[in-house]
Amino acid sequence: MGLIVQKFGGTSVADSEKIKNVAKAVIKEKLNGNDVIVVVSAMGHTTDNLVKLAFEITNKPSEREMDMLLSTGEQISMSLLAMAINELGYKAISLTGLQVGIKTENCHMCARILDIETTRVKKHLSEGNIVIIAGFQGVCEDNEITTLGRGGSDTTAVALACAFKADRCDIYSDVEGVYTADPRVIKTAQKLDVISYEEMLELARVGANVLHPRSVETAKPYRMPMRVRSSFKLDDLGTLIIGVDEMELNKPVTGLACDSSQIRIVICDIEDKPGNAAKLFNLLASQNLSVDMIIQSYARNSKNTNDIAFTITKSDVEKFNALKDDINKILNASNIYIDEDIVKVSIVGAGMIDRPGIAAKMFDILAKEKINIKMISTSEIKISCLVEKQYSEAAAKALCTAFNLDGAKIADVKGDLPV
């Protein structure tokens, strides 16, 4: 008998009918002869609505009380799912993070899981129960309720799968798998049968909102196979995520992602002397401002000054504005530009590691489309270019065609893998 961990996202449990549908998906896995642990998110827009309520009351809610508030969302959906499974004649029991013993750091709203107790869940499983566990939440000292941050339910599912040595962790949502590109933009984008953790991580970070990156990071060292699949198409196996060493790499580029959540900031005419960049980014870090791409121009003007450009997420723009005076004071910059009309287009592929020329090909394709590149950043398996927002679709389409992302199967699986 195997053990499968299933995770259902908010859209999959958005109302009572959808919860009944999820109950069927769970029972289907149970009837395959497996023990099943289910992790649920909050129903539909529950979390957003709770956040809205909090902000009606205060602009700076206590993080501890936010965790108290938001953790109710998963408690609602898990109890309803247990009822729906019972109604179909199967044993089920729902448990909060505290009741399971999902131990986290003593910190609120973005706690990391430290340890998971297995005794209670194993007992319920051995009694024939389907065990439903609240995603996104844990417990720290003094029975304090913590949450793992947005998208944390994916991480709960993978962490449970690793702790219980599950055969697989299935992440169900309203998407059918991981695509070579956003299918809403590139109509010919193909669903991938398989993708490596590394590629998935790069895609997740550049804005393919399929999986929370932390869940992939958690799965990777344990080689826990994950499936991204749709709760509305139960016969579709979705996309399997496994180690790169378990795959045949047929193509250098696996996927493409566009991220329009960032803005570019350019700080002009900073004196070119050691320590100025450090001052700037320390200041940004002090306000918890995450910076993504960074470019420093080569000082070649008569004033011996540099421009430094970087990108931050749009939601941090207020934080940045509050820092502007300080930046001016410390760096004596001539000007600060904010550019909101940008999009980051990235190509990702574990197969590009040993193949030179992929970056050159990407720049070439964009040039042929007369798309100016504003910034470039690269990692071992990713190349990102910042372009004007108006070219987002044209860039994506041209790159998909050139790198064969609207074609057939991209990577094959070596050997047997859990289905």
Added chain:
Amino acid sequence: MGLIVQKFGGTSVADSEKIKNVAKAVIKEKLNGNDVIVVVSAMGHTTDNLVKLAFEITNKPSEREMDMLLSTGEQISMSLLAMAINELGYKAISLTGLQVGIKTENCHMCARILDIETTRVKKHLSEGNIVIIAGFQGVCEDNEITTLGRGGSDTTAVALACAFKADRCDIYSDVEGVYTADPRVIKTAQKLDVISYEEMLELARVGANVLHPRSVETAKPYRMPMRVRSSFKLDDLGTLIIGVDEMELNKPVTGLACDSSQIRIVICDIEDKPGNAAKLFNLLASQNLSVDMIIQSYARNSKNTNDIAFTITKSDVEKFNALKDDINKILNASNIYIDEDIVKVSIVGAGMIDRPGIAAKMFDILAKEKINIKMISTSEIKISCLVEKQYSEAAAKALCTAFNLDGAKIADVKGDLPV
């Protein structure tokens, strides 16, 4: 420094504006120099909505999962109230029943409180916090979440007040206190300044929906003074509930209540032999059917048979219908009548104990109004008459006038009492 327990009902915390208002009421008590423990119900119709969701999924939800589901309501309101108090510059912390250690029986949906841990709450109070505690919920073995049944938040508040030896327990809702009669019917009904536990219990049971009877039962042996007051009129002290020995009893009748939630059932022509009544009521008890008034007629007909009449609550009528065949089989009754158009009118007063003639006066007043009495039941401090529903208002008005319930102050307080 004193300690006050305040409880706010669902209408008092129905939205973010009302929660801010409650925060002010809490801080007002804190500024009086008291430590404050606050108990909250779920916001507005939250509990009803959660129950509705459960019944969309199943007709027979697991009681354990219902507790899991419903306990989220109070967790939402308590965290929001903590935020609202923080926003006004005061320290507050919210705690679930589990976190406090409100230990209950191992039973779901109507658990009784067995014990309350005081260590953690005392620590938070000593650090200057206002401590907000989820009403209605507790915890039993294995960290299982339990609830106390509808209206249980009143009981949570009083139990906490007793456990922490509070000076007073204030129950805030949208009513301004306990009235001599329902002010929506009797426009001249008067708010009582003070009422005894015993009278309050009788009034609560006959349908004055001001307080949950279990809360009054809990307060009584500890002589815990309770105040029923409005969260929308903070300067109004509402009604104080204390021991009857602490009051001057000026009048025999303190209040009047009409209960239209019952129906009358008459079982005709049961053979007059020992054990038949026991059989009937054992059968009703086996289905958890609560019976209120019971009358057995004197067997004086030629067939030597009795009629037995009793009242049950309307919501139990389906349960009763399911038993009808069994009743006919066991008792061989000639007929079973169900009478839905009835109302139970009760007068209550600790002062009637040593004053004969109150019942006679009540019957006389109803007769003068040409209102037929269908059933009568009495306790030491209560007389209830079942009449046709159409006479409900006429009966209430006549009795209020006759017993001076639309007049001035009814009972005075002996000595000093907490304000």
